[in-house]
Every structure is written in C-alpha cells, then in structure tokens.
Amino acid sequence: MTDNPMLNEWYPVGILTELTSEGRDTLLMGEPIHVARDAGGNPVVATKDGRCLPVRARYGHVWTSLGTPAKELFDIPEADQPGRRLVDVGVVRVKCSPLRAVENFLDIAHFPFVHTDILGAEPHTEVQRYEVQIREEVDEVWATKVKFYQPQAAKSAEGGITTDYMYRVPAPTVSILYKTCPPRPGEWDVITLFVQPMAEDLCQVWPWMALFDDQTPMTDLIHFQQMIFLQDRSILENQLPRLLPLDPGMEIPTRADMTSVAYRRWLKRHGFTYGAQLVAA
Amino acid sequence: MSSNATCSDMFTLRGDLGAPSFLPWIARHAGRLGIIGRVTAASADEVSLLVEGPPDLVDAMELGVSLGPIDVWVESIERESLLLRP
Missing domain, CATH: 2.20.25.680 (N-terminal domain of TfIIb)
Structure with a gap:
C-alpha cells in the first residue's frame, strides 16, 4: 500500500x-x-x-493522515462566517466502500425513492440538466446549477420548494453540499459528508453542517440529518459491487449521473483507488 | 422530439487511448446500450467513433466512454452531430 x-x-x-x-x-x-x-x-x-x-x-x-500530505486541509470559508450554527451530527458506521458513501451523497436521482416526501417525491423525479467540471486551479470536482423539487428541503423548511444545489469534492472521501437556505435567501446552507475509510469496504461517516437556522433546536437538526443518512445506509450496504467501479462495466451511467462520472474520473486520474474496483465485474 | 428519434454523432476522443482493451470495450459498451458505436479511425491518442441511437443513450455512451476502462485515459470528447431523424 x-x-x-x-x-x-x-x-x-x-x-x-x-x-x-x-x-x-x-x-x-x-x-x-x-x-x-x-x-x-x-x-x-x-x-x-x-x-x-x-x-x-x-x-x-x-x-x-497516514502519509505526508502535500496539501493543507481543504478550506470551507463558510465555517468562519458569523451567524452560522456549526453542527457535529455524529457518526454512522457503514459496511460499504468509503468511495461509495461519497458517490451516494452526490446522487440526486435517488431522493424521491429513498428519502420519499422529504428530499424528493414522485412524480418530481426528473433531474434537470446541470453543469459539472473539475476546477483545475483547486483540483476539485464541482457540480453547479443543480435544481430539484423537495417536499422538506431542511428542518427549517415549510412546504415544498425547488432547491438549488452545488456539490463539491475537495478530497477523495469528502463531499460538501451547498443548498438553498430557506430562512436566508442568497446564502447557502453547507452540509458535508466527511468519510473515514476504515477498510476498502467499511467506513465511518461524520456529517457536519454550517447552517443559518436560529430556530430549530440542535437535537432536531442532528436527528433530521441522521434520519436522512440512516435511510441511505441500508441502500449503501446492499450495493453491488461493494467497491466503487471505475470502469462503468455493467453500470450504465446516464445524464443524471454526471457528477458521479466526474468524481470517478477524478479518482482515476489521481490514482485514488482505495475502495475502488478497477475492472468491470 | 419524438421518443423514437435517433441521432447520429461523431465522437472524437483524445487522450491516452493506446491500450488494446479500449476498442473491444467500446463495442461492448455500445452493445449494452443497444446502440451503434463504430470506430472509424484509431491511434494511440485519438479515436473517432460514430454513434447512432436514441439521444439519451448517445449521451449515456458519451458518459461511459469518458470513464472508459482502467488502462485508458480519455482527456476530452469532441462531439459533432451528423443528423437527427424522427
């Protein structure tokens, strides 16, 4: 290794x-x-x-880090922005590849089916066209102009809204989601997925949030996010192949999977293959 | 656009494409999608590929090829539309 x-x-x-x-x-x-x-x-x-x-x-x-990091830890400027509540959500252990956990977080299309009536609902299942790029200057994957209808986008949301999203991958097992902030239009709520790779098929997920929300009790914020992630866990633990395929093989990515494909390309380019399956099954 | 519409696009792939696995991989992936994917020219750093099928599946072919097999790196895909017939 x-x-x-x-x-x-x-x-x-x-x-x-x-x-x-x-x-x-x-x-x-x-x-x-x-x-x-x-x-x-x-x-x-x-x-x-x-x-x-x-x-x-x-x-x-x-x-x-087990090695010698060439780069400093990535920056999240919003973490230092006055008025945000910083939420340590806790930890969830998942029997899946750490890369699978990140990829699942990047996937919008599953919302209506896994987080039914919360982050998505039928018949609003279409993922509209959005933009994905690898920002060379920072060496990060970014997905922007993502829009999706959500019945309850956040704990503070009242009723359904079309939510704007941006996704960012600054490190192989980290994903940062920026989404519409219901109480403060013009700002983004920040929800992160920090993943600890324990083994190639086992990880601990540490979600963390930086929100503008003065109303919701801290325990409710934590429970809301934990509920969302626990809904994902049963899906993640049953995915096959268990490791993340870098060769599309039997999986057929479609337009809705653009972020996932960009993430896999970025992993492949850097040789970030711990938790990945290199050859199609 | 009708759901039966077919598009015919020429893909020009550039990158590190010399692995012998690549051309058979292209044929296999097109077969899985049920569309035509015919290589018209190939070198170690450029492959031209004619793709015909429903637009969503041609898009899927572009995404799949952009990832490709592990021993190939597709740096860019230039896509030129040849025709669209209902």
Missing part, C-alpha cells in the same frame, strides 16, 4: 468535543490508530507502534 496516493490525504477520525485523554482505538485504511487528547487539550493521533501522525483540528473534527 506504500504507493497508494490516498495515504497522503487528510481523513476525519473523531469529533473534537468528544475527545478524551484516554482516547479510543479506531482504524484508518486498515491501520490501527489511537485518537486522544493530550495534557494541553490538543488532539493527538498515533499508530499502534507509536508513530505520531499529523493532526488538524477543523470543522468540528480531528483530521489525520
């Missing part, structure tokens, strides 16, 4: 406010690691044989 470019990427391994001095054991790409808080209150991460790993404390989470 030494020539695996994904070793040099940043990954979430815990929630900052839940760190203890005793710490806890977990896995990162098959490697046992220990995540704890030192005497000064700073997060520390080490491998089982005592090697200290690089650490960042950002977006409510502890980030680390």
